[in-house]
Amino acid sequence: xxxxxxxxxxxxxxxxxxxxxxxxxxxxxxxxxxxxxxxxxxxxxxxxxxxxxxxxxxxxxxxxxxxxxxxxxxxxxxxxxxxxxxxxxxxxxxxxxxxxxxxxxxxxxxxxxxxxxxxxxxxxxxxxxxxxxxxxxxxxxx
Amino acid sequence: xxxxxxxxxxxxxxxxxxxxxxxxxxxxxxxxxxxxxxxxxxxxxxxxxxxxxxxxxxxxxxxxxxxxxxxxxxxxxxxxxxxxxxxxxxxxxxxxxxxxxxxxxxxxxxxxxxxxxxxxxxxxxxxxxxxxxxxxxxxxxxxxxxxxxxxxxxxxxxxxxxxxxxxxxxxxx
Numbered sequence: 001x002x003x004x005x006x007x008x009x010x011x012x013x014x015x016x017x018x019x020x021x022x023x024x025x026x027x028x029x030x031x032x033x034x035x036x037x038x039x040x041x042x043x044x045x046x047x048x049x050x051x052x053x054x055x056x057x058x059x060x061x062x063x064x065x066x067x068x069x070x071x072x073x074x075x076x077x078x079x080x081x082x083x084x085x086x087x088x089x090x091x092x093x094x095x096x097x098x099x100x101x102x103x104x105x106x107x108x109x110x111x112x113x114x115x116x117x118x119x120x121x122x123x124x125x126x127x128x129x130x131x132x133x134x135x136x137x138x139x140x141x142x
Numbered sequence: 143x144x145x146x147x148x149x150x151x152x153x154x155x156x157x158x159x160x161x162x163x164x165x166x167x168x169x170x171x172x173x174x175x176x177x178x179x180x181x182x183x184x185x186x187x188x189x190x191x192x193x194x195x196x197x198x199x200x201x202x203x204x205x206x207x208x209x210x211x212x213x214x215x216x217x218x219x220x221x222x223x224x225x226x227x228x229x230x231x232x233x234x235x236x237x238x239x240x241x242x243x244x245x246x247x248x249x250x251x252x253x254x255x256x257x258x259x260x261x262x263x264x265x266x267x268x269x270x271x272x273x274x275x276x277x278x279x280x281x282x283x284x285x286x287x288x289x290x291x292x293x294x295x296x297x298x299x300x301x302x303x304x305x306x307x308x309x310x311x312x313x314x315x
Contacts, residue, residue, distance in 0.1 A: 013281075014248045023274070030220075046181075048177075048210070048214065049214050049218060050174065050177065078181065079181065079206075079210060079274075081207070081210055081211060081214060081279075082211060082275035082276040082278075083214070083273075083275075083276070085271055085275060085279075086271065086272040086275055087272070089270035089271065089272055090270075090272045092270055093269075104179050109200070109203060110203045110206065110207070113200050113203040113204060113207060114207065114279070116280075116310070117207075117282055117283060117309075117310060117311060118275075118279065118310070118311045119280065119310050119311065
């Protein structure tokens with residue numbers, strides 16, 4: 001994997017018959033590789049049954065490339081549904097045997113409702129900002 | 143078969159009109175766009191001053207999540223047979239901070255109790271289960287949840303949400 005501090009956006013492609021500019025913005029993910037082991041995923045407007053498979057594929061590729069720490073930024077996310085949460089669980093199951101971690105940053109109110117309802121705050125640490133999440137992950141390794 | 147006006151469904155407790163703060167109705171055609179339409183509908187109301195308190199107490203977000211889970215369930219799994227597929231959502235906002243909701247659809251319907259029991263079993267057997275969380279999340283978000291398949295071929299999901307609902311899903315983390 002080529003390391004970069006640039007954002008890489010993953011979304012619906014124009015050849016997708018379901019493509020529309022709005023949906024592209026809604027359903028996309030942006031990935032920033034911070035260091036060889038750490039990546040930040042900016043979740044778009046939703047992580048739900050429509051794009052959970054794409055999210056898993058992105059995370060799976062990152063893990064294959066050596067990423068072990070994932071920061072999920074939910075600042076702009078209005079919908080996290082059961083399938084989206086299930087996808088996060090799936091990635092968690094892949095990462096934990098490898099000594100990896102998933103943390104949440106800037107959790108929006110609708111996502112916070114899901115986190116509280118499912119008590120997943122017991123598993124996924126939450127941080128007020130991506131910077132705070134990265135700082136904490138870095139401290140955990142040193 | 144056309145869906146009946148959900149306001150007249152006997153499954154939800156009838157209330158005096160002066161108790162009704164606001165009523166909203168949305169008609170959807172099942173398909174991926176139904177979810178877009180649902181959230182666009184919520185987007186219209188989210189910033190409305192009348193619902194500020196509901197938003198503050200997360201009732202609005204629980205309603206949004208519950209309806210998303212149910213409509214996603216219908217879009218992904220429901221069999222609509224020969225009928226022209228249709229979904230109607232009716233939300234009644236009661237004073238002071240309570241919401242009653244009815245979702246009507248003309249799909250073939252399913253055994254709700256059996257499915258939710260399966261989800262409960264899976265939750266207890268499997269750590270961090272990936273599938274089968276939708277009905278559990280719905281059940282936890284709301285109170286007085288009922289699913290009725292009528293003899294006329296219309297299914298009704300009814301529930302309430304109030305600021306006093308504080309249930310949580312008990313995953314074996």
